Amino acid sequence: MVITMEAILSVRNIRKYFPVSIGFLGSKKYVRALDDVDLDLYEGEVLALVGESGSGKTTLGRIIAGLLRPDQGKILYRGIDIYEKGGFKKEVRHKIQAVFQNPDSSLNPRLQIFDILGESILSREPGLSREEVLDRAIKLLKLVGLVEDHIFKYPHELSGGERQRVAIARAISMEPEILVADEIVTALDVSVRAQIMNLLMDLKEKLGLSIIFITHDMGLVWSISDRVAIMYLGKIVEIGPTESIFKSPVHPYTKMLLYSSPTASSAEAYKDPNYKARGEPPSPIDPPKGCRFITRCPIAVDKCSKEHPPLTRIFGEHMAACIRYTDTAKGYMLQK
């Protein structure tokens, strides 16, 4: 499928804070999961969302999938605000589907695969007969590489990889255009992981999906994504075409992430030993003033504590949020 530069989905100015009470007197504080995030998903692309725990990548995925309302901002599907008037708009609900890390918690253990798939088939097309539902469910199973025999089994009778296939089958039963895949292979064994990734890419081609692929595995990002957005403490700190991000990273955090990833699975990445991992990410309840990465950044200067820098265009589609980009992007300028 050809990737157009047309956004099928636009994230505009999204903010999500989760209230937490701290201490006996319960002074209200907030986990600042997402802070003014903007993002476009182009039709037909795989956009990887990468970040560590607390970066907000999962929260963003849930908001896009219609599972969590943002405090502020808009999610536009082909120009339609999906949360208009508070609720998730019915007409677009099925267009965006999500698959999560752990199929055990997303598949009802008391239902047979037939009922799990049947439920969503019927919600899409009410009034189908049992035979018709069965027929569609079997087609779906075959589409995700399972066989007819699986249809009257319970989730626990399947392996982890097979359960994830069922979760994918349920998502595509809604005939979505956008799939949010949140760490879908993280819980799987290496040998099964590749099977599921290949399935995902086959379905993308067959069904013309646009995919938001949430992961922390830079190897997978390299393998399948067209563009990457790197998140840190509720902000996108760098975004751009995958090759560009891997070969000419600009943000110090991206460099640290690439340096920390085992070489066997990220051999193509640019590894700069000056960006060896150090420090711990601060709590999203109390993010540092100024640039959020300041506490771990090896090249921070005084000015960095003033404000979190905006995303700045480095080259073409490649943007980074670092005031020192003229220094950090040196390699980039030389290469081009």
Place this chain on the structure above:
Amino acid sequence: MEKILEISDLRIYYYLPQGIIKAVDGVSFDIYKGEIFGIAGESGSGKSTLALAISGLLRPPAKVVSGRILFMGRDLLSLDSEELRKIRGKEISMIFQDPSTYLNPVYTTGLQVAEVFEAHRGGSARKYLSMVVKLFRMVKIADPERRVNAYPHQMSGGMKQRVLISMAIAERPKLIVADEPTSALDVTIQAEIVELLNEIRRETGSSIIFITHDLALLLEIADRIMIMYAGKVAEIGRAEEIAKDPLHPYTKALLASLRYERKKRLQSIPGSIPSLISPPPGCRFHPRCQYAMDICSKRDPDSININGRIVSCFLYGDHHGGDFKR
């Protein structure tokens, strides 16, 4: 090189109502002084059962059916629980995946580390707090004087893992068994913890058994690697050898699945991990092996030594059949 641990023909079975799970089935290997020995395997490979056995923490329904675990010449399997307790935490210590599970939420972390000294040297834990400060400094916990008074919930996951590491190195053990010590951590924190373990090995001369499902990580930190599959040793070799010239078809397949090429299909291993209650006959990998021969479903391959490397596969040694190219 001095051997500190010698495991021979170890078999550990779990006796469950559904049947007998042969979790570790005839495993042999040695650990040398000061090395990082990596054990890689997927779920059900037996790697964690092995960790528990070496740490003396196996409990029913697990049972050692045969074999020996020689630690500095003593057979750990013949010691009583009192003798084991003296070794555990002092000469052999452990680090596990989820540090939160191993820290008591109602005591300060400093006091919990001090308890290691208390257990082995007596007296009150409090008097060892200054030693804990030194340990915290060693594992690079910032502001250690203050942090010894912190409770687990006041620390991040990476920090808690550092506390557990400080506990593990408190008595300068000869052997540290680390079972998925970084799997619950973010990749930058993982890199920091791995570097810390490497430093500790250099400074204290302890040997480290590093168990993980992440072969890519092991290739970077381990001196030698043992690849396990369904309770058996597939192959043992130096990390560079495993990376450049894997012998066992399973190792080859694992490495291929790690090699991510831009916009190419990932190399997958067909099928799934077998049940350990009724594993396939012969070589346990043969149903998924692209090089499988007749003999593979009939007999279990012996481990053979090829120039110091161990491999359990009929493609090598006397049974070499066909024109298999390495």
